[in-house]
Amino acid sequence: MRYRIQLVGDLMNAALRAKYVAAFGDACYVSEAGTFDCWYEKWEKACEDAALIGEVSGNAAYDKGYKCQPDGVGNYWLQIGPDVANRTWIFFDKAPRQTPLVEVDGVLVEVSGPYRDLPEPPTVGPGHEFNNCDSGMLGADGKPLLQHHYILQVNRNAHGGEIHSDLAGFKWTCTVYNANCEEVEAECEEPLVLYDRRIKPAPFDPGLFAEVNHVVPRKDQRKCDWGTNSNKNAAVISKKLNEWLSNKNPPAEEVQRVNAAKAYTP
Known part of the structure; x- marks a missing residue:
């Protein structure tokens, strides 16, 4: 079980995946099911990185100064703009196995x-x-x-x-x-x-x-x-x-x- 941050953008784009990996490290990986996400053992670290997703993805940077809030069932949300409804999520979920395929020059290779x-x-x-x-x-x-x-x-x-x-x-x-x-x-x-x-x-x-x-x-x-x-x-x-x-x-x-x-x- 890990905390998954809500990423944005075309996650199957190799260049964007590389940006997330460069920013967040080994937390981010492609699963054997073909999904790409970033998973964390501690919700605090997940929230810290979630606040950076806007700028890492190349979109508008998220507003600073907000702190993660629990939703009461194990997940967290982070306000990212002046409207409280403008938020991103950190989900507590079962992390999938990392794909055994290895990325070489942007291509997954067996x-x-x-x-x-x-x-x-x-x-x-x-x-x-x-x-x-x-x-x-x-x-x-x-x-x-x-x-x-x-x-x-x-x-x-x-x-x-x-x-x-x-x-x-x-x-x-x-x-x-x-x-x-x-x-x-x-x-x-x-x-x-x-x-x-x-x-x-x-x-x-x-x-x-x-x-x-x-x-x-x-x-x-x-x-x-x-x-x-x-x-x-x-x-x-x-x-x-x-x-x-x-x-x-x-x-x-x-x-x-x-x-x-x-x-x-x-």
Whole structure:
């Protein structure tokens, strides 16, 4: 349950959606039903942003100085002009799931990464983890393989026994230690070769362990179930890049790269 502010304008216009997202952040998203709204956990923050809708939308700015009023059944209204009847609403309602489609250059795109041709596991659903689900496949010992072990095995088989990152060369802002052992901001780059967690000895940098990443994260910005454990939504990347991407809306570059990657064969 969240507070939804009453937006104005053509909400399917990508440029207008971008304005709302720029102003109100991750509260705003397109749902899997195709609607676009901004949802808030606290009514106070919803009211604060609702007062800005006029100017953000490009329409006349709302009058300042008015405060939200409860309607007695869980919703709020905000006077936005000299007439008390001129008001906007903040509704308390059940927020829908964010669409798993990712906006790239104004177009909603399905994630279909390099493991798209692998047979799907028996159970696929929002919020499911790769390392808890059965892949439906058997290992060399005849025992069932967990999904992340199967994906890493397919990756390793394709690269002569090495595990390769599906986002090798991807760059992001990170924190490192300089020569004086001080934390400084730097640019990190995803390496090509990663390491299995079971190797002995472990690599010097534990951030180089291979992990199976949900391209559309398991949880959205509201901590609700979002991305699924479909093999199409999987990418093998380093632990440190996985941590940086965790619970972020996936960057357009990530989606473009995994969708363009050659599909692994089962």
